[in-house]
Amino acid sequence: MLQNILLGFAQLASWDVLLALLIGTAGGMIVGALPGFSAAMGVSLLIPLTYGMNGTAALVMLTAMYTSAIYGGSITAILCHTPGTPASAATAIDGFQLTKQGRGMEAMGVATVSSAIGGTVSAIIMLFVAPALGKFSLKFSVLEYFLLAVFGLTVIASLAGENIVKGLFSGVLGLLLGCVGLDALAGVPRMTMGNINLEDGINFVPALIGLFSVAQVMSLAYDVHHGKTGSVIEDEENLKHSRVLPPWKETKTLIPSQIRSSLVGTIVGIVPAAGAGVSSWICYSLGKRFSKHPEKFGHGAMDGVASCEAGNNAATGGALIPLITLGLPGSSVAAILMGGLMIHGLTPGASMFTKNAPTTYGIMVGFLIANILMGLIGLFAARYIARVSSAPMGLLGPVIVCLCCIGTFAIRNNMFDVLVMLVFGLIGFVLKRCGFAAPPLILGMVLSDICENNWRRTLILAGAKGGLFKYFIGRPIAIVLFLLVLVSFLSPIIMNAVSKKAKSSALEK
Amino acid sequence: MKKLVSLALALVMLLALVACTKTAEPAAPATETKTETTEAKTETTTASSGDFPTKPITLLCGYSAGGSSDLGCRYLAEALREELGQPVVVENVPGSGSWLAWNQLLQTTDKDGYTFALVNLSALYGHYDETNPRQYTIDDFELLANHVIDYQVLCIRNDETRFSDYASFVEYAKNNNVIFAAATNNITSGDGTVAKMLEVKHGCQITVIPVDGASDATTMFLAGETDILSANVGDVMDAAENGYKPIVIFAPERSGYLPDVPTSAETGVDDYVSFSARGYAYMKGVDQKIVDRMIEALTKAFDNENYKKQMAAMGAQLELYTGQEYKDLLNSQLDSRLDIWGVAK
Numbered sequence: 001m002l003q004n005i006l007l008g009f010a011q012l013a014s015w016d017v018l019l020a021l022l023i024g025t026a027g028g029m030i031v032g033a034l035p036g037f038s039a040a041m042g043v044s045l046l047i048p049l050t051y052g053m054n055g056t057a058a059l060v061m062l063t064a065m066y067t068s069a070i071y072g073g074s075i076t077a078i079l080c081h082t083p084g085t086p087a088s089a090a091t092a093i094d095g096f097q098l099t100k101q102g103r104g105m106e107a108m109g110v111a112t113v114s115s116a117i118g119g120t121v122s123a124i125i126m127l128f129v130a131p132a133l134g135k136f137s138l139k140f141s142v143l144e145y146f147l148l149a150v151f152g153l154t155v156i157a158s159l160a161g162e163n164i165v166k167g168l169f170s171g172v173l174g175l176l177l178g179c180v181g182l183d184a185l186a187g188v189p190r191m192t193m194g195n196i197n198l199e200d201g202i203n204f205v206p207a208l209i210g211l212f213s214v215a216q217v218m219s220l221a222y223d224v225h226h227g228k229t230g231s232v233i234e235d236e237e238n239l240k241h242s243r244v245l246p247p248w249k250e251t252k253t254l255i256p257s258q259i260r261s262s263l264v265g266t267i268v269g270i271v272p273a274a275g276a277g278v279s280s281w282i283c284y285s286l287g288k289r290f291s292k293h294p295e296k297f298g299h300g301a302m303d304g305v306a307s308c309e310a311g312n313n314a315a316t317g318g319a320l321i322p323l324i325t326l327g328l329p330g331s332s333v334a335a336i337l338m339g340g341l342m343i344h345g346l347t348p349g350a351s352m353f354t355k356n357a358p359t360t361y362g363i364m365v366g367f368l369i370a371n372i373l374m375g376l377i378g379l380f381a382a383r384y385i386a387r388v389s390s391a392p393m394g395l396l397g398p399v400i401v402c403l404c405c406i407g408t409f410a411i412r413n414n415m416f417d418v419l420v421m422l423v424f425g426l427i428g429f430v431l432k433r434c435g436f437a438a439p440p441l442i443l444g445m446v447l448s449d450i451c452e453n454n455w456r457r458t459l460i461l462a463g464a465k466g467g468l469f470k471y472f473i474g475r476p477i478a479i480v481l482f483l484l485v486l487v488s489f490l491s492p493i494i495m496n497a498v499s500k501k502a503k504s505s506a507l508e509k
Numbered sequence: 510m511k512k513l514v515s516l517a518l519a520l521v522m523l524l525a526l527v528a529c530t531k532t533a534e535p536a537a538p539a540t541e542t543k544t545e546t547t548e549a550k551t552e553t554t555t556a557s558s559g560d561f562p563t564k565p566i567t568l569l570c571g572y573s574a575g576g577s578s579d580l581g582c583r584y585l586a587e588a589l590r591e592e593l594g595q596p597v598v599v600e601n602v603p604g605s606g607s608w609l610a611w612n613q614l615l616q617t618t619d620k621d622g623y624t625f626a627l628v629n630l631s632a633l634y635g636h637y638d639e640t641n642p643r644q645y646t647i648d649d650f651e652l653l654a655n656h657v658i659d660y661q662v663l664c665i666r667n668d669e670t671r672f673s674d675y676a677s678f679v680e681y682a683k684n685n686n687v688i689f690a691a692a693t694n695n696i697t698s699g700d701g702t703v704a705k706m707l708e709v710k711h712g713c714q715i716t717v718i719p720v721d722g723a724s725d726a727t728t729m730f731l732a733g734e735t736d737i738l739s740a741n742v743g744d745v746m747d748a749a750e751n752g753y754k755p756i757v758i759f760a761p762e763r764s765g766y767l768p769d770v771p772t773s774a775e776t777g778v779d780d781y782v783s784f785s786a787r788g789y790a791y792m793k794g795v796d797q798k799i800v801d802r803m804i805e806a807l808t809k810a811f812d813n814e815n816y817k818k819q820m821a822a823m824g825a826q827l828e829l830y831t832g833q834e835y836k837d838l839l840n841s842q843l844d845s846r847l848d849i850w851g852v853a854k
Contacts, residue, residue, distance in 0.1 A: 044575030048583060138732040142718075182605075185719045187640040187693050196612060199605040199641075272728055327747050328728050335724065336575035342823060343580070349750030412573075412603050457718050461734060464688050464716040 004361045005127060011056050011362030012369065020057040021366055024064030025373050029381075031065070032072020033084045035209050035400075036407015039069035039276075040333045047340050055344035055359050060366030062340050066333050067316045067367065068374045070276050071115040074309055078107045079388045082213035082400055086205060087276035087312040089442055090284040092212055093159075094297065094304035101300055102242060105386035109244040110251075110302050111309040112382060114258050116375025118310035121262035122269065122317025123368035126324075130364070131353060134325025137270045139477050142461060146454040147481035148271060149447045152278055154488040155285035158297070159439040166436045174444020175451075177202055184453045197416040204445060206408045206421035211438045213404050214425025217397045219432055224393050244382050246302060254306040257287050261310035268311075269318020275331035276312040276319075278450075281443055283311025317367065324352050324360065561622060561799050565596040568789075569614055569626035571607025577743070577823055581657065581787060582627055584819045588810035606631050606697075608643060615649055615792050622799035625653065628790045631697045633839050637852050638695050647839060651795055654807040655788030655830040655838065657820070659741040660760035661699050662770065666730070666753045675757035675776040678737065682713035688735045690718045690726040696850050699785050700726070700739040703759070706781055706849050741785055742766055743824040759783040766824055784842065788835060804831050 012018065024046070031042035042065050050058035073085030078095030091111060098107035125133070140148075153171070160167020180191045181201030192198040245251055261283040268279040287307025288297045297304050320337070322328040327348030329335035341348055352360045388396070408421045428438050462471035472478055568586055572578040579601060586597035602610040607629070614626045628650060635643035663675065671685075672678040681687070691700035694717045707713040718735065720726050723744045730738040731751065738745075738753065742764050745755055755770045759781050763772055774780040789807060791800060810816060811829055820827055830838050847854055 041574070044573070044579075047575055047580075138728070141729060141732055141734050182641065184721065185694075187638065187695055189641055196605050196608060199608070272725075326731065326751060327724075328731075329724055339575055339577065339580060343819075345822060347747045347750060349747045351750050412609075413600060414602065414604065414609070453721075457720070460716060460718050461688065464686055 001128070004357050005365065007358050008127075008361030008363075008365035011358055012060070012366055014057075016053065017057045017060055017362070017366065020053065020061035021064055021370055021373065024061035025068045025370050025377065028065040028068025029072035029075070029374070029377070032069035032088075033075045034407055035076060035082050035084055035213055035404050036205060036409075036411060037069075038085045038205060038411075039066050039073075039087075040336060041411070042066075042069045043333055043340075044336045047336070047343070050340065051343070055346055055356075056362040056366070058344055059337075059340060059346070059359075059363040060370070062337055063316075063320065063363060063367045064370035064374075066337065067115075067119045067313055067371055070312050070316055071112070071119070071309070071374055071378065074111040074115065074305075075108065075385060077212075078111060078305070079104055079386065080213070080396065080400055081216040082404070083208065085276075086208055086446075087280050087315075088308070089208060089212065089277070089439065090280040090308040091305055091312075093284075093439055094299075094301045096216075097298070097300035098302070098305070099389045103246075103300070104389040105242045105244055105382055106246045107302070107305050108382040108386055109379060110246065110254065110305050112375055112378035113245070113251075114254070114261070114306040114309040115313040116371050116378070117258045118262045118265055118313035119317060119371030119374065120368060121259075121310075122266040122314040123364065123371055125266050126317050126321055127361075127364050127368065130321050131325050133270060133321050137272060137322040137326070137328065140271045141475075142454040142457040143472065143475060143478045144481060145271070145274075145450055146458055147478055147485060148268075148274060148278075149451040149454065151481060151485050151488060152281060152443065152447050153451070154485060155281050156440040156443060157492065158285045158288045158294075159281075159443065160437055163435060166434075167440050170431065170436050170438065171440035171444045174441040174446075175448045176444075177207075177441075178445045178448025179452070184449070185456050195416075197414065201449070202445070203411070203417050203420060205411055206417040207424045207445060208442055209404050209408055210421040210424025210426075211428035211431075211442060213400055214421065215428025215432055215438065217400050218425060218429040220393050221397060242386075244379055250302060253292075254303050256290070257303040257307045258310045260286065260290065261307045262314045265311035265314025266318040269315030269331075270321050272322060272328055274315070276315040277446060279315035279318075280308035280312040281446075284308040313371070320367070324348055324363075561802055562593055562595045564623065565598055566593065567624045568597055568599050569610045569624060570599050570601050571603060571610030571627065572601070573603040574601050577825075578627060578629075578787065580823065581820065581825065584816050585656075585789075585807075585810060588813035588816040589806060591813065592806040592809050606635075608635065611645070615645055618792065620792055620794040622791065622795045622803065625789055625791050625803065627787060628652070629787050630699070630785055630839070630842070632790075634697045634843060634846065637843075637847060637850075637854075638697050639852065640695060647836070647843070649793060651791040651793050651800060652835045652839075653789045653791060653800065653804050653831070654811070655786050655835045656807075656811050656827055657787040657825045658828045659743045659785045659787075659826060660758050660764060661703055661739060661741055661783040661785075662745060662755040662758045662767070663703070664730070664738040664740065664745055664748060664753050664755045666733075668752075671736075673756075675771075675773065676778050678756065679707070679711050679713060679778055682707065682715065683711065684714075686714045686716055687737060688716050688718065689737060689739060690720045690729050690735045691739060692720055692722055692726070694719050696846050696852065699741070699783050702846050702849055703739050703781075703783055706783075709849055710779060710781070742826060746824040764826060766826070782842075782845070786839065786842075788830070807831075 028042060031037045043062050046062055046065055070085060070087050073083055073088035074091045077083040077088040077092035079099055081092050081096040083089045083092050095107045098104060156171040180198055182189055182199050189199055264283055265279045268274045268282060284304060284307050287303050288294045291303055319331045319334045323334045323338055329338050346356055405418055408418050411417055431438060462468040465471050568582055570579050570582040582599045586599050589597045602613055610626055611632050618624045633647040636646045672681045689704050691704055692698050694701040704715045704717050708715055723740055729735045748754055755767055757773055757776055758764055758770045759773050761782055
């Protein structure tokens with residue numbers, strides 16, 4: 001093992017591999033930061049460039065691109081409320097609040113460090129225990145996917161914002177919008193109104209861009225129209241003496257969140273149905289639950305940014321584990337990476353750790369270094385990029401909308417998606433004006449498919465295996481997940497009751 | 510000063526975008542092709558088909574960039590460029606199981622021969638899918654050439670004790686319920702049709718679980734959730750490494766990739782043949798001379814050494830069918846499927 005890891009380092013010590021590493025990392029950040037250009041797109045566009053390279057260089061470049069794009073998404077999420085990739089939607093919630101307070105640069109520093117930690121932890125886990133963890137991913141099946149999605153839905157309560165009922169409404173609306181499209185099990189079109197463009201459902205990325213970016217630009221324009229200042233920042237004073245990282249006293253308190261999210265993120269990444277997007281929401285919610293000051297979440301909490309950024313980058317390493325060990329891609333990007341492996345004559349599976357071990361360890365060590373490199377470049381660049389937030393709105397707004405349109409069109413070369421984006425921008429603006437939070441809606445849309453399809457698959461499967469209850473009690477992971485859902489769902493109610501009791505007894509005294 | 514900085518930043522952002530579209534050339538040429546097709550309207554009347562092609566050609570691919578269908582298209586585009594002396598640009602229009610791309614081809618594209626599309630069985634069978642029937646049939650396409658045939662196989666895990674080959678599996682399934690994963694349970698799905706065939710022809714008891722794709726089916730199979738794996742040869746190239754093995758191939762002859770796996774006819778159980786096929790087509794109405802020129806160029810491109818090597822790395826079985834032969838091949842598979850599902854043509 002140790003010998004293999006050293007061999008992996010040796011693989012990296014050549015100019016072409018190092019150059020590939022640098023291109024992948026830097027390119028990933030740019031692709032990630034552009035709204036609409038997701039990690040999947042970046043990786044698939046790079047594949048043709050790798051034809052002439054050797055296997056190690058090619059895969060190092062592709063995996064570096066993957067993790068770096070997931071990080072890059074947070075840059076625009078924090079500074080312009082424009083998540084560059086779906087995985088950084090959760091980051092936008094607190095990150096943008098921090099920017100408004102003039103602490104955008106610090107938020108970026110925290111996001112950079114957290115992303116690097118998350119990615120590095122998952123890379124180390126992959127290096128040492130990949131084969132064993134690969135088997136673990138097989139323990140998850142339809143019932144577990146369903147329960148994981150339900151667990152994700154309980155997160156809505158923590159995203160609801162001021163008004164829990166309005167938050168729930170957004171979540172349910174998201175679930176409903178997620179039902180549009182071909183029924184995945186029966187193949188019948190639902191709520192498509194005969195429009196073939198809707199058969200795959202409302203395309204998620206344009207909806208996200210609309211809800212976050214376009215809606216944000218619209219409300220900023222509204223503010224400017226009503227005589228507010230022309231830039232994003234409310235508190236100019238902070239910006240003048242801002243720094244790349246918060247004071248050590250504050251940074252220190254983020255470490256537990258970063259470690260927790262790194263571990264949780266890696267596990268969620270391994271589960272085939274989840275991915276970086278789901279991981280960031282789950283880690284955000286856990287961050288809030290374990291936080292000493294949960295009331296700050298949604299109003300600019302540094303640990304909110306740290307939680308989801310460590311979580312989504314950890315998921316990238318997690319997703320690579322079942323891919324390399326079993327040939328089972330855990331996310332759409334991993335599926336594209338699998339194509340990249342095959343092109344270079346690397347068949348995922350046992351041979352990756354025998355015949356092709358030098359290459360495999362080269363890729364894994366490269367992925368590790370890419371995460372560290374990403375952190376360094378990010379910290380260096382943060383100082384300059386953060387100035388975006390002081391740009392006048394009249395300039396920034398049109399540029400953002402322009403980028404959104406181009407990015408949305410490029411996803412499928414489809415004008416309909418641009419229309420979807422603009423409609424969702426309007427929906428997002430109206431929701432915001434009326435006090436409804438957008439994040440629950442996004443979460444509902446993400447999880448609706450996973451929830452419904454896997455529950456229906458579970459019913460078919462359990463029916464053939466002697467009933468749902470019998471099937472359920474035979475699956476320990478499902479039982480654990482079910483208990484987690486129960487705890488997550490009931491704990492606020494119990495906590496409320498307990499604190500009320502304590503209050504009333506205190507009053508009696 | 511502030512303004513200067515923000516201006517510079519906006520410039521950088523734009524530059525980044527330009528840089529991105531540069532590397533993104535194959536995936537984002539839609540705007541270019543749009544203007545070209547409008548130009549083409551005026552050109553077709555003057556340009557004789559003799560010197561076809563005089564400008565770049567667009568290949569519509571109804572699947573996202575990076576998948577095996579897309580990679581196949583990109584390899585072909587490269588080989589075809591060498592034959593035709595004009596660039597071939599792959600345009601990805603994913604969505605609705607490639608029907609967005611085919612609708613674009615059949616409804617709004619000029620019949621000047623400068624746009625053709627990747628077609629597979631879904632294009633030709635979608636019309637007979639009773640839950641979501643499509644408007645177009647095999648007769649709406651001008652079939653050029655087929656190049657990939659991926660036959661279907663059934664696989665069992667290495668530690669399977671209940672059955673060991675196709676014959677014993679069919680016997681077992683006659684008396685026991687077997688769980689089987691398939692992507693969409695209807696006529697367009699090869700796996701779904703194999704399950705239906707086992708039910709209809711052999712009286713097997715099959716529970717079909719619809720999944721999203723081949724990799725999901727493999728995951729469930731390896732985890733022991735399903736009893737048997739129905740897949741294509743291209744999906745099971747790594748079977749030996751991951752602890753399972755194919756027991757039968759539904760093909761007229763054995764596959765070069767799986768030389769030890771018997772065909773259905775060899776097992777003596779049935780002589781069922783099922784495959785997925787990928788080829789290329791125009792819409793009806795393109796000048797016959799251009800069609801012939803394109804078939805000739807495709808045939809030569811398929812013979813390109815580099816192309817063959819790249820396709821083999823993906824485990825693709827290359828078989829060339831052109832024109833009427835191609836149509837007969839697809840019609841025979843269509844008839845077989847219509848028969849199994851009991852659908853009238």
